[in-house]
Amino acid sequence: MDPRALETLRAVRTQGGVTAAADVLHLTPSAVSQQVAVLARDVGVALTERVGRGLRLTPAGEALADAALDVAVALERAQAACDGFLAAPRGTVRVSAFASAAQLFLPRLLSRVPHGVDVECADEDVAQADFVGLTDRIDIVVAHRPDGAGSWGDRVRVVPLLREPLDVAVPTGHRLAGQETVHPAELAGEAWISVREGFPISTVLAAVAAASGTEPRIVHRINDFHVASSLVAAGHGVSLLPRHSHGGGEGVRLLPLTGVRAGRRIDALLRPDRAERLVVRSVLDELCALAAEIDG
Known part of the structure; x- marks a missing residue:
């Protein structure tokens, strides 16, 4: 065959x-x-x-x-x-990441890849169910899933990178902005800026809403966190933003949530055959080391 x-x-x-x-x-x-x-x-x-x-x-x-x-x-x-008998692995490795992880990882990853290894980067922000399919054309796929979500399945190799907390972003003049943390019950009735359905953070917002006992009032659906942050700063709603890869912005206060686990798992997905390539493993090792520095 x-x-x-x-x-x-x-x-x-x-x-x-x-x-x-x-x-x-x-x-x-x-x-x-x-x-x-x-x-x-x-x-x-x-x-x-x-x-x-x-x-x-x-x-x-x-x-x-x-x-x-x-x-x-x-x-x-x-x-x-x-x-393994070569002095060092050589070749091209394709790496993709969803938008906020691309900003968090890719610039630093490119600065630390071994000599002789070329990394081709792409931003692939897809629905959670579509990340596994990307591994057919990309060597290392940086994907995310909400806390408590099921596994990626047994057809890909999964390397956990880090868990990133999701904080509630409010305008600096908001009634809750002076608090150190916020409970879901305090967010009842707020206007929410959320991502599109099918993306991991929408699942986390559903968990926050369940803990508050009310349905979330979603007024805008924006997948770009920079745009969402700008809308929050202008007073057009509150949002869930990732702590490490976004970190808020001018006019925005990030409040950690209590009473509910609000976070996402960031994983590297690889086809099992490509995970055997030494050149791919060399880039994956650097990605893992970088994630450990960020998480630490």
Whole structure:
């Protein structure tokens, strides 16, 4: 079996279809379909089936995709065994992060990567459910999830980086601005500036609202924390802002929450095969060290 066809089959599963898989593999949809068809002929069983206008893997396809991961990991380990005899790992590593983590990590990460390693950065701010899919085209994906959220699943390797508290941002002239902390009950009736549904901080706001016993009154949905902070400073509502990666701004006071765990977990996600590459591991080590400095 062709390892490239096995990788294509995995991409069809993780991306949810042929067209999306073609995008991450830089192939045409017809090329993806052809590779999967050849693979099906090689193994002698159907690997995909039609569902409405889309395509999904059959049980045999799922089993082969699982086995394909083991093949990819073994191949990368074999390459890493040879790379270990080089003086230092060399190559290009693609790293992505959601917007606020990109601001927090990427400038400092680029300043400390080993000589001979090129890091290509991208900002990828997607809904929580879409972070795992990014690992098909990006070596290290910096993702976030709210406290108490489920795992990322067993198809990616997860390296925890840090837990970042989320504080309530209020204008400096707000009735609560002079306090050291704030309880959710004190926020009942406030106008909230929140992120879009499906993003991790929206889940945290729901937990804060539940602890207050009232539904949050969301007046604006803004994913850019700088914009949200500006709206808070101008008196147009309160918001949840990440302590390390934003830290407030002029005209804004950050208040830690009591009575509810309000935070997000920042993790590095990698495909298990790419996690075996020495050059990827060298960048991941620097990212972990940087996170430890920030957390400390």
